[in-house]
Amino acid sequence: MGSTGTEQKLMLKIAEPVYTQVRKHGEETYPHECCGVLLGKAFEEGNEVKEAIRAGNTRTDSAHNRYHIAPQELISIQRQARDRDLDIVGFYHSHPDHPARWSPTDFNEAHWLGCSYVITSVEAGVAAQTNSFFLAGTGEEDKRFEDQAIQVRPERC
């Protein structure tokens, strides 16, 4: 049990409109990084996203290559999730003119075990690849990113 991650955990299900919204956000903030929170439910077979909530990037000093979500904003988003009987199951951000792979900074700053970290590369202002990485492990000592397939569903199921 727990979120150590198995092959079966490695699927991120997301409704098409939400997926599109996440990718669009990265185009809108280009050449800066966008960021947001994914609300949904965690199941044995993976995380299912019902909604994406946009967040502000507080790293205005270095928004082309860094993002940070204010804790106050996260608390308010967590409250919204509770009201809708959903959980925070992941986060997304964009990599302007950079591959959709996690960076050492992404890894060092990732602390939400069992959550999905979705990264969209935005090339010259257009969303290209979107990948998801599942933060597996039981703590800071053994945490690791595992590739997570994204299943885009036509509509809410």
Added chain:
Amino acid sequence: MKIHIPTPLRQFAAKQATVTVPASTVGEALDALTSTHPELKKHLYSEDGRLRAFVNVYLNDEDIRYLSDKENTAVKDGDSLSIIPSIAGGKEDKTWQL
């Protein structure tokens, strides 16, 4: 008072999203939480006993690090504590060497 547990730490808190503890200060509330769910302790605190740098604890809408009385701040029944690990990252710097 209520303590809201973030998704990744629920597995160490009997899978609960919210834990209710009797407490008159922020510190008492956190102590009550970690004595009921001892596994949470190493996820919240570093070895020197301080809150881990990436763990934010908010009393209602205020970071407890910035409260004048810090963990000795008095709490009422209707207050809530939220534990929120930080969210940050970003693409690699061109100068960053793996």
